[in-house]
Amino acid sequence: MLTVALPKGSLLKESIQLLKSVGLDFTGFLESGNRQLQLIDKSGRARGLKVRAKDVPVYVEYGQAQLGIVGYDVLREKKPKVAHLADLGFGGCRLSVAVAADSGYQSAIDLQHHCRVASTSVNSTREYFQSLDLAVEIVHLSGSVELGPITGMSEAIVDLVSTGTTLKQNNLTELEVLYHSTARLIAHPLSYRVNDSGLSEVIEQLRSTSLETGLS
Amino acid sequence: MLTVALPKGSLLKESIQLLKSVGLDFTGFLESGNRQLQLIDKSGRARGLKVRAKDVPVYVEYGQAQLGIVGYDVLREKKPKVAHLADLGFGGCRLSVAVAADSGYQSAIDLQHHCRVASTSVNSTREYFQSLDLAVEIVHLSGSVELGPITGMSEAIVDLVSTGTTLKQNNLTELEVLYHSTARLIAHPLSYRVNDSGLSEVIEQLRSTSLETGLS
Numbered sequence: 001m002l003t004v005a006l007p008k009g010s011l012l013k014e015s016i017q018l019l020k021s022v023g024l025d026f027t028g029f030l031e032s033g034n035r036q037l038q039l040i041d042k043s044g045r046a047r048g049l050k051v052r053a054k055d056v057p058v059y060v061e062y063g064q065a066q067l068g069i070v071g072y073d074v075l076r077e078k079k080p081k082v083a084h085l086a087d088l089g090f091g092g093c094r095l096s097v098a099v100a101a102d103s104g105y106q107s108a109i110d111l112q113h114h115c116r117v118a119s120t121s122v123n124s125t126r127e128y129f130q131s132l133d134l135a136v137e138i139v140h141l142s143g144s145v146e147l148g149p150i151t152g153m154s155e156a157i158v159d160l161v162s163t164g165t166t167l168k169q170n171n172l173t174e175l176e177v178l179y180h181s182t183a184r185l186i187a188h189p190l191s192y193r194v195n196d197s198g199l200s201e202v203i204e205q206l207r208s209t210s211l212e213t214g215l216s
Numbered sequence: 217m218l219t220v221a222l223p224k225g226s227l228l229k230e231s232i233q234l235l236k237s238v239g240l241d242f243t244g245f246l247e248s249g250n251r252q253l254q255l256i257d258k259s260g261r262a263r264g265l266k267v268r269a270k271d272v273p274v275y276v277e278y279g280q281a282q283l284g285i286v287g288y289d290v291l292r293e294k295k296p297k298v299a300h301l302a303d304l305g306f307g308g309c310r311l312s313v314a315v316a317a318d319s320g321y322q323s324a325i326d327l328q329h330h331c332r333v334a335s336t337s338v339n340s341t342r343e344y345f346q347s348l349d350l351a352v353e354i355v356h357l358s359g360s361v362e363l364g365p366i367t368g369m370s371e372a373i374v375d376l377v378s379t380g381t382t383l384k385q386n387n388l389t390e391l392e393v394l395y396h397s398t399a400r401l402i403a404h405p406l407s408y409r410v411n412d413s414g415l416s417e418v419i420e421q422l423r424s425t426s427l428e429t430g431l432s
């Protein structure tokens with residue numbers, strides 16, 4: 001049976017809508033009070049796993065899920081060995097450098113050597129500042145990165161920004177965009193090549209549906 | 217001003233109760249709908265930061281918080297450079313090896329070399345299996361580790377267990393306890409030595425209160 005890994009959080013609802021449009025119904029995951037981590041689609045064709053966004057590529061890489069939906073930010077940060085199949089278009093956001101609005105910094109290159117930059121995306125942050133030849137100290141946080149400049153722990157942050165409301169509420173201003181991110185369809189490379197569980201048919205349906213609906 | 221880092225999640229309520237008993241009132245964090253990440257205590261003596269449990273020792277290590285409350289499991293896994301001051305007694309749980317109840321395994325040493333073990337606590341897991349001289353492949357997950365054996369991704373998991381309900385619901389059985397964990401009081405080493413912001417007085421109050429209430 002085809003298994004699809006779905007990300008908890010901001011991409012879940014649209015991921016489930018997209019799968020429903022190709023006949024795979026995992027809307028049970030959206031029912032309030034539903035705490036199930038796995039669910040068989042109503043047609044019995046596929047199983048859905050609801051996991052943390054970061055874990056989606058892990059299940060796909062190990063082949064426990066043949067397909068997965070996850071933000072490009074996770075793929076860029078973790079570089080899992082999965083096949084990247086399609087940009088699904090929804091869940092748009094960007095990974096950006098931000099600083100306190102009153103800091104006086106105009107661009108990332110204005111930051112001092114050895115200053116602290118807090119982020120949950122340490123690999124992307126490291127690569128970016130290396131490309132600028134700026135030796136910053138990266139502080140790995142698990143969340144609420146906006147507290148970095150507020151508490152004085154870090155001069156800057158590198159964080160995902162979607163509407164920008166969180167930055168504004170915390171008097172932070174965006175300096176640079178490292179990259180833009182959207183939801184992506186990924187597959188286990190071997191399953192994709194051998195067309196396990198009728199995978200290619202589902203992939204084609206998902207690709208054409210996301211194009212038709214203007215999602216990508 | 218004294219700054220205290222408090223952990224979101226299961227330890228938050230008791231941490232705030234303990235601080236209230238020594239006259240530092242951060243109960244505002246518990247009000248429904250309160251999304252503040254920092255709060256000044258009603259007496260104006262201290263500031264509270266509400267952060268992810270994993271981030272508590274980061275704020276304390278960098279000195280942005282002089283004090284913090286966090287589970288021993290986080291300290292054991294991350295080994296931050298902070299002063300361990302007191303076992304506060306609440307938030308008891310254990311880090312355990314578990315397998316599918318029908319797997320036939322009786323103890324961790326029965327697991328095969330190169331089998332997969334899923335965990336969010338990869339350092340503790342690695343140390344434990346190295347001590348058994350068992351070369352397992354550790355799969356790093358961010359959450360819902362119980363899906364490992366269910367999906368067939370891993371033979372075993374290493375996960376925090378408090379009541380054991382999650383294991384039972386997922387037909388998993390506990391084989392070994394790696395260690396027991398409770399909430400701990402930690403401090404920034406330098407602030408502690410120089411008694412910054414009347415730190416030692418608050419620490420003594422917290423220690424004696426947690427002893428009086430039988431928490432430790």
